[in-house]
Amino acid sequence: MNLIHVVGARPNFVKMGPLYQELIGRDEVSQTILHTGQHFDPEMYQIFFDQFSLPRPDIELGITGASVNEQLSKMLSAIDNILSSLPPSVIVVYGDVTSTIAAALAAIRYSHKIVHVEAGLRSFDQTMPEEINRILVDRIAHRLYVTEQSGLDHLLNEGVEKDKVVFVGNIMIDSLYRYIEKTxxxxxxxxxxxxxxxxxxxxxxxxxxxxxxxxxxxxxxxxxxxxxxxxxxxxxxxxxxxxxxxxxxxxxxxxxxxxxxxxxxxxxxxxxxxxxxxxxxxxxxxxxxxxxxxxxxxxxxxxxxxxxxxxxxxxxxxxxxxxxxxxxxxxLIPNPDMHVPPLWDGRTAKRIAEDLLEFYASRESICA
CATH class of the missing domain: 3.40.50.2000 (Glycogen Phosphorylase B;)
Known part of the structure; x- marks a missing residue:
């Protein structure tokens, strides 16, 4: 499985880190990191690669600044050029930023499979660019990993096929539990x-x-x-x-x-x-x-x-x-009923990795 992680903004790195680490050492998986450059300030991204012990991105597009639409246009064109020359791959996108929608739109033209980590979240406020990104990516993704029950409910209510959606928990919490001892x-x-x-x-x-x-x-x-x-x-x-x-x-x-x-x-x-x-x-x-x-x-x-x-x-x-x-x-009023949401247990990356391998193996067309 040729797997390409597409990241660009600070939260993407926190979500990608656990999955990348979980897949290291699996002979059946080849991983590539594509960084669009959406967050170009070293304080906004390089420190994450350092702290998560991740390698430098294999591909850095350096697309920074400008308006959202100009960024999207440049990213879409650049990612399209890259994906057009690659064999069928699994494209993993995270969250709801401009880099996420750009990669999904570029990948849909080819035989790549799109995987959306953190699918199904909805604010119901379409003045937010992130909300539009979420909706569009969820409509075209082939595998959707949701963090909480509301995400699952939204996708099914929107008519997404049930067998595309998997409730895996919150991968950001994997990072939190892994590094909290270093605080x-x-x-x-x-x-x-x-x-x-x-x-x-x-x-x-x-x-x-x-x-x-x-x-x-x-x-x-x-x-x-x-x-x-x-x-x-x-x-x-x-x-x-x-x-x-x-x-x-x-x-x-x-x-x-x-x-x-x-x-x-x-x-x-x-x-x-x-x-x-x-x-x-x-x-x-x-x-x-x-x-x-x-x-x-x-x-x-x-x-x-x-x-x-x-x-x-x-x-x-x-x-x-x-x-x-x-x-x-x-x-500040103490709340004795405070609790952690279901499956926010630090094992989300493992669940995603196992499902991804199963998903890949079950779809022979992805290797055609």
Whole structure:
């Protein structure tokens, strides 16, 4: 089986790592890593290859910057050129980013089989580019691996054939369980935190939040009030930094807000593990906090990960100062019923690998 992992954005690497490692040493599998370049900042991707002990990508397209549509066009053309000259392969795509849809659209023209890891998630908000990507990839993929019950339900309700869909659990949690023992006390990661001091962690990057001056200001008005009670550590996403500069928002003036450059996976996990509460618009952090039992406040109008709410770790709040303040207050109330969602057990990569080999063996046409 010639298997090609297509990655491009930071969350893709966390999802790919466990599956790549699980398939190493299997004589029947040849693995190739294709990196589109969607996240080109070394802090946004190279550190993941280092920390996950992954080899350099076999193919690096270096497609960076530009608008989403321009990125998609360039990726589609470049990936198409690569796949057109390869024998029938299994193309594994992860999540919902531009690189994911580009690879799937390129592969569908040929005899390659498309595998979607993290299929079926839905926010039902089609103003989000990620939502469109999810829907389109799920419609054309040949094998769909879902992380939670809602994903399975959505796909079956949309008419996807039942035998294409497999509920395997959350592969991001494989990475978390594998590396959590390497985490350090948060005060070693963040010098401004005294040993044992309570603090919050914030991440913010989604266009719906950061591309609106009024919404972004409103969010940081709420964060300022939280920061007056607990230090708030903010590893600043490049997009958010640019928008704050463009809108004249001086984050450095917010007392208690600790600004940092993007940090590596293990350092971030160290901060999250020790936090009193996490505030985010990231899908991955909603999942990671659910797995380790840290209260999470999701600053969005919707979430495609309802299992994190159902398990009691996550609260969805409006992106307003009032919503944030209320959400943190609610999140800090102890919840004895908090639990980890089903199959988020660190063995998802093994389940995917075994099913992939079975899937490949059962479809002789893939080798034709």
């Amino acid at each position: 350090k006390p948060p005060y070693e990661v963040e010098a401004a935190l005294a040993d044992g001091r309570e603090y919050a962690v914030l991440t913010l990057h989604r266009p719906a939040n950061v591309d609106s001056p009024s919404r972004l200001k409103n969010i940081f008005d709420g964060i300022a009030q939280i920061a007056s009670q607990y230090p708030v550590v903010l590893p600043l996403h490049p997009r958010t930094r640019e928008r704050c500069q463009e809108y004249g928002l001086d984050l450095a003036s917010i007392e208690g807000l600790i600004l940092r450059e993007p940090i590596g996976y293990i350092d971030m996990l160290s901060l999250v593990r020790g936090a009193k509460v996490v505030l985010t618009d990231s899908g991955g952090l909603q999942e990671e906090t659910a797995a380790i039992g840290v209260p999470c406040v999701t600053i969005r109008d919707n979430t495609e990960r309802p299992s994190t709410i159902e398990c009691g770790s996550n609260r969805l709040v409006a992106p307003t100062s009032e919503g944030i303040i209320f959400g943190v207050k609610e999140a």
